[in-house]
Amino acid sequence: MTGLPAEQLEAYRARGHVTVAGVFTSTEIDRAITDIEVWSTETLARMRPEDRQWYIEETKDGPVLRKLDNPHSERPLFLELARKPALIALVETIIGPGVSLYFSQVFMKPARGGGPKPAHQDNYYFGPADPDGLVTAWLALDEATVENGCMRFADGSHKRDILQHDAPSGQPFNLQVPEAVLDGVDMSPAPVPRGGVSFHHGGVLHNSGDNKSNRPRRACAFHYITNSNHFANPTLAYDERLMTPIS
Ligand SMILES: O=C(O)CCC(=O)C(=O)O
Structure with missing residues (x-):
């Protein structure tokens, strides 16, 4: 299976991220979107009132679902996507052979x-x-553009220290680098075509803008770790049951 070409690997090592077009076919993306629509309806029907603040957000069209967690353990179709040999060849070029999805x-x-x-x-x-x-493999289910809120990266920041993060009150999972620390940091947009994957290093500073467009910007992030690695110093409690051996 072909992995990441040398010049793209070099770009990843220098900037902390790289985008690869055409990893998934249009048919695979259509199936993923249909599955998300079914899963969203089921999730909204059984959502506990205390979870609404984290999972629901207000838009001009009213309250809508913001995110869904762990498609790889909840939806067999997403585990199939996460195991796609062409994707795993790219992941293994970047972090080395033998990986799990956590x-x-x-x-x-x-x-x-x-x-x-x-x-x-x-x-x-x-x-x-x-x-x-x-490494995170961020799969664009819709084309991600500056207008609809693609990710932005501080190129090369993975070579520097991990910054202090704070969580706004009442949102313990929403850890983020304070605005004052970001002053003067250049964040470059990284558009991704539908079916393409943006790979980013765990240390690269990144964010995404709001969606100003008339169409959704759906994406699925698969977070992989090498089998020889482990979480030595996690900030949030991690659920070991989610760890899924891939190769
Ligand atoms: O999709 C986004 O807007 C953010 C994604 C992200 O932060 C991540 O995958 O680590």
Whole structure:
């Protein structure tokens, strides 16, 4: 199976992220979106009132679902996508052979008001023993553009220290780098075509803008770790049952 070409691997090592187009077919993306629609309806029907603040957001069209957690353990179709050999070949070029999937998320970023994701470094959340042995594969289910809130990266920031993060009161999971620390940090937008994957290092500082467009910006993030790595210093409690061996 072909992995990441050398020049793209070099770009990943220099900037902390790289985008690869055409990893998934249009048919695979259509099936994923249909499955998300079914899962969203089921989730909303059984959502506990205390979870609404974290999972629901206000848009111009009213309250809508913001995210869904762990599609790899909840939806067989997403586990199939996460195991796709062409994707795993890319992941293994980046972090090395023998990987597991430890967490995954669907971001809905709905049309007309899906909110921004504040700046953070994934390694602050997970505290891996080997900071280079963890990568996020962020699959664009819709084309991600500047207008609909694609991710933005502080290129090269994975080579620097992990910054202090704070959580707004009442939102313990929403860990983020304070605005004052971000002053003067250049964040470059990283558009991704539908079916493409943006790979990012656990240490790279990133965020995403709000969705100003009339169409959703849905994406699925698969977070992989090498089998020889472990979470030495996690900030949030981690559920071991989610760890899924892939290769
Ligand atoms: O999809 C987004 O807007 C944010 C994604 C993200 O922060 C991540 O995958 O680590």
